[in-house]
Amino acid sequence: MANLGGYFAFVLFLGYKCNVFADGLLYNVDISEGFGRRFDGIGGLSGGGATSKLLLNYAEPYKTQVLDYLFKPNFGASLQILKVEIGGDGQSTDGTESSHMHEPWDEAYNRGYEWWLMVEAKKRNPSIKLYGLPWTFPGWVAMGTQNPFTNATVTAHYLLKWIQGAKKYYNLDIDFLGIWNERHYDKHYIEVLRDVLDQNGFQQIQVVAADNSWFISGDVLKDQTFSKAVNVIGAHYPGTKSSKVAQLTKKPLWSSEDYSTFNDDVGGGCWARILNQNYVNGYITSTISWNLIASYYQDLPYGRDGLMTAQEPWSGHYVVESPIFLTAHTTHFTDIGWFYLKHGAGVGHLDRGGSYVTLADRHSGHLSIIIETMSHNHSVCIRPLLPPYEVKPQTATFVFQSILTNVTQLYVWRSKLRFDGSPNELFIKERSVKVVHGSVTMKLDVDEVYTLTTIDREQPKMYPKPPVSQPFNLPYTDDFEGYPVNSEAFNFVPQVGVWEIRQTGAKGHGKVNRQIMLHEGCYWCNAGSDVFIMIDVYIPSVNATSGIFLGARVTTGGCDYFSNVTASGRLKVTLKHNIWYSIGLYVKDDKASWYFDDEKVSEVKIPPKPRHGFVAYGALSYGLADYDNLRVLESPHHDADLVRRRKMRKVNEMKKFWYLSSGV
Template identity: 25%
Template structure:
């Protein structure tokens, strides 16, 4: 079978308005802690025209200090009188993008809501000051603005009676409004035909995670945007092609003329929600290492060949599960570009026929799993027709344009290295009001302040309970904490000096928190999954693993407005907490074998100084983590991949309940942990090391917990060892099933060998 693509240059469709991405929720923060050279290259790969992803629009979060998914974007106004437009990194990225691509479109939207926005007058001031600050301080003019909460409520009266006339009056008449960024339905779309004022106030209809639209909307006269959709998951090339399919389908089926991926970059730790998806990974700022994902070059198949203002040729736009194609034309030059996608397992033959287009040949660029963005031999047109075959699982672009390139970094990409110890931060090298490096706020606002222990600067959690933002509709914001440091740290001591101020409200119960081995920050309002010590303003303390209290007591000499010290030490399965150098408690627990550090508090003012992460004894301080899909790990039986949830490392989870199913590998190292999920449907398995049975594990738990150590062993002799897990197919009486759920292996002092056998 041959698929025919008819390209008629006289049958132009709607106007193309770009492919871009979202910077929000702290997911860009680590980028701006990269060395200057690598930071420059990364931004070029994202935004420089005809170089890399060459993104054509950028959507910025209007900060509120609420957690929108994986972190917070600081608010530019925390009260009616507070104002600092330089907080956060969103506008800085927009400025950097604009410097590289002067035609890039800018959009803005908020997730949470500052608590003081109690009426439309205050709400308008909040939006107006964002636009003014963006223009006055960063030199940015926004093209679009979403009037209300991301995927939340939408007020028509606010748009028609307040926001649109206010912007027109105050010098921002060119800022276009859109709506309603919903995931549930088309929201305001059915209303606009009966509401002329609303329709006249809007410049586009927006929807998230949807690639088709009703016919009535297509005929409404306003452009339609897919204003947020998934960036590809990192662990499979097929996800990159899925994104290409969504881009094509958004127009072929939905007549959507803009596609926006979330996030634009993954510059955040992958133990927070909604990670392991990106076109570029940049989460190693201490070395400058970054990784360009194959999906970046899939995006380039669109953005390097079609430009803002081009027109779709509807007859040459089509989407189906096995193959799809999208065609656009520059009405000024008559240049044409055809993007063709083959997601099937078979070769697909295509015939392209050009009508009312003058061309002698088509330039061809190809991407598959083995090679990305490679220019192939030109195809000459014979009788305005070309025939070609597209290999399975690939995408290609045929074009009359030139000037594209597979850009290369100007500076070397450093090797990935784990976070090195010792690490000491006194917070004296930053501007006041800024966030220190390597921190990812999940709630609250941790900023540089005066009044450190030595009289200089310190870190300060500045939000009080009355300033707690109104949550984004899709997730609660937890009590304040920030995550920092290497995710593969395992044996280490972490400490800081702290000063807890008087409680902001008389009845408020405040505390300070120090955490170690943070391996999972869930979507709940709970503190993260880590070992943590919390000291309350009345002297009560709790040592916990996540939410589970392991020890508790009271210190008698604690006082507010005085500097004290908290410390935690993790040595294999021994966890200790210290206050002013005295041991509060030592417990034995192996639930969480690795992770980074946490600084936290309630919604009360706490200052922190002399933050340290140090080695402990002679134990190795880092582990090496492997996905169960890594080379050298042998799986026998009926193991199945059961999901791509970000709760799991690498968005992978292998499951079996069949007696006798096995996981086996050879490894070197002195310690090993097997990471997976415990829940009410889990059962038992036997563990063998060097052919001898060493344990039977029971993965049952009344509460579902992710990234837990199902088995850990320390003190192995140096050399090669063999590991084998055998599913028992049995469970305890209270369990609802016999599942074993696995998603990672952690090794200390060694690595998985590629020549493992099942023994």
């Protein structure tokens, strides 16, 4: 369309007529008095924490397919912002994510998976915006306290290193930077951070504060110096509302974390409603979903609270949930930098329930209207409480107060969430509608989303169905030899501490999974019922943990049974430093048995519940410990595995004796 020089001469109408629908009401759409706020995009959040962990070890082509559904323009969600956790070595909801600097002298940029995810997002959409936010910090950053702002300069330079690493090693330009997820903010630190960014050539990075509530707005209004350091005010789960004080700052207002809702159809309704009403009710110009993708075990907190689900890398199964397609109603027909029209002139509530927003590109002249009619019970989010309201079938007429001169038709896309057992209709391109005398008439039913747009796009062709869901199969083994150094082992989700693949010089133990965290950080916060878990362990004499454990039937709310042995010798076992040992835990029915070098050393009676949960291994305290040759077996294979290992141990002992006797 022609460039209209920042002024639109558009008239538009919207609404079907049908006897069962309420009589149409008029809604003005008018650009003659200017525009509303700038649209800043829709995004997803990876992290907070370890929410994308399982995606990395999906096999092709399924990994590529999932990434395309998230980031590929005009295909799936077509997200415009990717927000990631800046790993800080601490638990941040569903696991821990590694820091780029465990210690001030320990700097590496091949840890974790957020770098990989940002690269993949940029590969698909070079225009996507990148946003980093810390949940936790290594202990050295906080000077051994639980306050990361103890030394503002140290913390600012710690984040600067992350930004520089993104550019140096991955050619990634970070666009937005947060302070500390859902914790107190420090004015002095934010000002120091702004100065450090500016002094190091990152003036373009915008600071989002404070990823919590709108409370910071008061300080922004009162303090001009502080106001200059804050570019965007970001709140979490605002319930589609912003405070009057926040609006007075004239800063962009973001819902920098939202949704967090089980991604069934009610979750889809929640997402569709807040994408519109965040602006209608709160002048909120960006909405970011926690989380991007539910790629963690479902029994961890907030299972399936993502835009889609990919939690079975062993099978390749994933599910493209309804929020993906409801996102597309906005992202396929807008770009960051478009503008909302003003309230009452293209933005508002529908009289019989629902909402509408109009966005326009001042340069190309394109325009898109997104309408949602989500009913209360079919759009409840996890938080906050949603007050009662009612939505009824209706017709709606959107009247433009100018003359629509160069638009003769509008392209129509529709989604319908059905809660009667019949299939949903998601992101379907319907027949275009003629613009007659500046009007278009359509009917609106309950639980629908419509996009009417001047942009003509083809119906995206989806990938074939992925493989069917399969349980995690046993036996499962991992000797950790196939991973790059500093990476994380597949299928394991660290809950406390930091676990990385490290190279050793030990015979038979080339690469190991090492717990490398030495000090407490600054925090933010299923196998079958009968199972046999065994692993080789090594505790060094320097910077060592105080002991190790194995666990089974570990539940979401905490750990059930742990069998542990320490360097001082519990369970009547003397465990020496600098020696490899094999430890095992066998849980069957109401008994737990402990094995040391393939021999049973203890058996205890346990309560009958819980019967299911995860298996786990770990360290009793911060400090170094190496783990290798993990084996997880179903209980019927328990005895056979022990017999095999005992035979191998005897063979190895005989070899050792023969070598010594023969002088080899």
